[in-house]
Amino acid sequence: MNRIKRLSTEILNEHKDKFGTDFSTNKQFLNEVSIIRSKGLKNEIAGYITKILQRKQKFEDRKQQMIENEKSIKTESAPEPESAPESAPETEAAPEAESAGPAEATATGAVAVTPNFSSISAISSDISTIFADSR
Numbered sequence: 001m002n003r004i005k006r007l008s009t010e011i012l013n014e015h016k017d018k019f020g021t022d023f024s025t026n027k028q029f030l031n032e033v034s035i036i037r038s039k040g041l042k043n044e045i046a047g048y049i050t051k052i053l054q055r056k057q058k059f060e061d062r063k064q065q066m067i068e069n070e071k072s073i074k075t076e077s078a079p080e081p082e083s084a085p086e087s088a089p090e091t092e093a094a095p096e097a098e099s100a101g102p103a104e105a106t107a108t109g110a111v112a113v114t115p116n117f118s119s120i121s122a123i124s125s126d127i128s129t130i131f132a133d134s135r
Contacts, residue, residue: 008049008052011034019050021053021054030045030046
């Protein structure tokens, strides 16, 4: 398996922009780029390249979805400070809610969840180690 990983990463590093997440197009492009006589070896290399690129695409999609979710949470909680000056006694209860941790109670009784940025960086570091190991 090390031979397949090595060959795949060498080919992928040279022609990264031309490969995609579709196995059959990757196999056809592999025929154009290199001479591999063994059908099985060619399929394994094309499959490994496809798998790497699909993982990378899936990671990017999840990362983008997490960023969008965090933005929507911020925009939902942004209008609440405008209503806070109207009722002064409710703002006094806020220090008790701050000790609650990531989920804080707001003046309206709704729970605002603070985004966890460490999860994005953890996923990012996991993916970068996967791609670093494959080189």
